[in-house]
Amino acid sequence: MTKPSRKLVGKCFCGAVRYEVADEFVYAANCHCSNCRRTTGSAFKPFAGIEREKFRLTTGDDRLLIFGEESGHDAHCGHCGSLLYSVVREGAYVHVAMGTLVDDPSIRPTAHIFVGSKAKWFTVTDDLPQYKGHVT
Numbered sequence: 001m002t003k004p005s006r007k008l009v010g011k012c013f014c015g016a017v018r019y020e021v022a023d024e025f026v027y028a029a030n031c032h033c034s035n036c037r038r039t040t041g042s043a044f045k046p047f048a049g050i051e052r053e054k055f056r057l058t059t060g061d062d063r064l065l066i067f068g069e070e071s072g073h074d075a076h077c078g079h080c081g082s083l084l085y086s087v088v089r090e091g092a093y094v095h096v097a098m099g100t101l102v103d104d105p106s107i108r109p110t111a112h113i114f115v116g117s118k119a120k121w122f123t124v125t126d127d128l129p130q131y132k133g134h135v136t
Helices: 034-040
Strands: 007-011 018-022 027-031 045-051 055-059 064-069 072-077 083-088 093-097
Touching: 018 093, 034 045, 045 083
Parallel strands: none
Antiparallel strands: 007 018, 018 055, 027 045, 045 093, 064 072, 072 083, 083 093
């Protein structure tokens, strides 16, 4: 008998939007692209990717501010502005902004991506592999 996956909880800064996600992330990375930097206000966005059906909003779906289309968008809290997740890969996956997780996921970022456009003022100081674009 297969053991059910542990569920992780996440939320925005003000708590108006909350979600639940299975602790079954497929990949995780630190993205340094200019869009991730702008939407987070940080040097990079640590994210974890999972199949869309394993992610569920539990509170505040009517409070979301969506930038993009159904098959690819960023979802922010419409009240506090926190970036919660991005729908990617033609709508099949969700990239959870790891900073919004309340619970500790079992996965850790394994690479830095889009370092070709990283902020010049930021220096990567860990030993994770670095890619100019997507992981190859």
